[in-house]
Amino acid sequence: MSDRARFVVIGGGAIGCGVAFQLAEAGITDVLVLEKEPALCAVTSAQAAGLVGQVRSSLERTRLAMWSVETFSRLEQESEVKPGWRQTGSLRIAQTPERVREFHQLIDVAHRAGLDVALLDREAARRMWPGLDFGPARAILWCPTDGYLQPADLAASYRHEASRRGVRFRTNMRVTGFRKEQGRITGVETEDGVIACEYAVNAAGAHGYHLARLAGLELPVVPVRHHYVVTTPTDWLRPEMPVLRLPDATLYARAEMRALLLGGWEPQALSLDPRSFDPADPLPPIEEDWPVLAHFMEQFRPFAGSLADQPVRRVFTGWPTFTPDGRFVIGESSRVPGFVCAVGCNAHGVSGSAGIGRHLVESLFEKAPSAYVRSLSPDRFARGFDWNEAERAARGVLETYYAIGH
Ligand SMILES: Cc1cc2nc3c(=O)[nH]c(=O)nc-3n(C[C@H](O)[C@H](O)[C@H](O)COP(=O)(O)OP(=O)(O)OC[C@H]3O[C@@H](n4cnc5c(N)ncnc54)[C@H](O)[C@@H]3O)c2cc1C
Incomplete structure (x- = not known):
């Protein structure tokens, strides 16, 4: 040995x-x-x-995410090498009555776990994401301790x-x-x-x-393949703006410095049979899938207007495991x-x-x-x-x- x-x-x-x-x-x-x-x-x-989100449908998953946030906050405060943790909070938007009912269940789970969450009105949300159209929102769930970091x-x-x-x-x-x-x-x-x-x-x-x-x-x-885009910089995005989740449009978004990062969950995913490649091989490369990525931008348009036309600077993609x-x-x-x-x-x-x-x-x-x-x-x-x-x-x-x- x-x-x-x-x-x-x-x-x-x-x-x-x-x-x-x-x-x-x-x-x-x-x-x-x-x-x-x-x-x-x-x-x-x-x-x-x-993205680091703590609002989950089960108590255990909520607690697991809360431990992560606790750890990231501690490392950010105490370590000489910072994880780049930005505690921006997050906004989750409901567009249907069923989703509003789900939000009430999520709030109940969060409160049982000791996680601070609250419903916000459109005006309060607009102050956090000026320029975004909250018209389609039937409810907006705010979690102030969520955020994002650089992996x-x-x-x-x-x-x-x-x-x-x-x-x-x-x-x-x-x-x-x-x-x-x-x-x-x-x-x-x-x-x-x-x-x-x-x-x-x-x-x-x-x-x-x-x-x-x-x-x-x-x-x-x-x-299973996952991907998102980062656009060119814009005038109105700031890194301190809360992370957005639009579950009815199956999208998430945040500011990446002054650019938009936009990703989503497509209805027909692409998976790999791991038996089809060798342990010594690198993972199979992924081609940029423009029809799916353009669909994410279109889904974002009712909220974001012309921001949905912002040119894409880079696509990020990989094979997380499910x-x-x-x-x-x-x-x-x-x-x-x-x-x-x-x-x-x-x-x-x-x-x-x-x-x-x-x-x-x-x-x-x-x-x-x-x-x-x-x-x-x-x-x-x-x-x-x-x-x-x-x-x-x-x-x-x-x-x-x-x-x-x-
Ligand atoms: C586009 C995209 C967006 C995502 N967004 C988020 C997000 O916002 N929030 C979030 O929490 N997660 C997100 N994920 C998921 C997240 O990236 C994964 O859950 C996470 O990276 C998994 O980490 P890992 O350490 O298991 O995998 P990896 O980062 O792949 O690490 C596994 C490591 O094992 C090494 N390895 C493999 N075989 C061997 C070997 N034989 N010997 C030695 N080393 C080996 C590999 O080289 C690799 O570095 C996203 C994923 C993608 C693709």
Whole structure:
């Protein structure tokens, strides 16, 4: 064995870095993060819009997002390396009576979780986003502690804080397999030799299926395309303007400095069967899909008028992973002891990263992890699944991302 660490985290994206940070926070510092790319945060996390929303339909997901916000605020205040956290608040707009009813349910969940949210009138919303037409809004939900950050800055902040406590990070180091004794993980094989470990954490994003397979598990971690545009700068956008969510138009937006960042959830998503590419291969490239992206701009027009005509400067796109039940996969496999999962981000792996890391620590070290954390275990797929059905269901999670009750 060329090296050893109690924990080897495979993948240096938002989730791998968030897990390393949370392990260090819990006093577990004999941790080595391995990333195959020359830099951290180089793959899916680099593409993320960085939106951090806490208003969710379940209490557990709301709490997980609140932990993330608490962590980002603390890092922003206390760390020498800031995550670039902008606590702008967010506005969520209802256009239908059903959506207004959903907002009341969301408010109830938020209040039970201790999250401050309130309904705003159009005038108050207009003062925050002058120039936007709030005419189509039947209700506007304001969450003052939401915001956004830059994923690369977040990864750098996690790295700094974890390294300060003794965690090691190594880039240009690809994991190629696992060593086991009596079924238990004892080491991680890399292109540069074997690293002995007690736990191997799969935080390999869109390669999460492959790493699980190498360890002897079949997991439905399905890459599904997601994308958004950033326009050229405008006169009237400011980075401190709240994040917008327009669920009935299946859109989200925020200011990216003085430009508009606009993304959405299309009704017919595009997925990848992870069995169709090799663990050693880079992820398949994604072509810019102008019909879908132009549709996002058209959907935005009733609110934004001429802003919907702003030229697009850049398209961001990637393969976040989805699971058939739309839930994270967190925790140790009972079939492969020592193999721990932190995959299946369902498109909120950046915002969820601190909460995911915290759940992972809870799943491993708390005497009685919560029923919610236990329900995220990779063991839920132990009875097998049908790949076609899993892929269809995973796409469905993206397609219904802003559906009522999602
Ligand atoms: C366009 C777009 C917009 C998004 N917007 C948001 C948003 O606003 N908010 C939000 O929370 N989320 C957003 N997401 C989702 C978010 O990007 C993902 O949930 C998150 O990046 C997942 O992080 P990760 O660490 O699992 O994956 P990654 O960032 O892909 O990290 C996995 C890492 O594992 C490494 N790896 C893989 N195999 C190996 C190996 N064998 N050995 C060593 N290393 C390996 C990879 O190189 C990679 O760096 C968005 C995604 C996209 C594509």
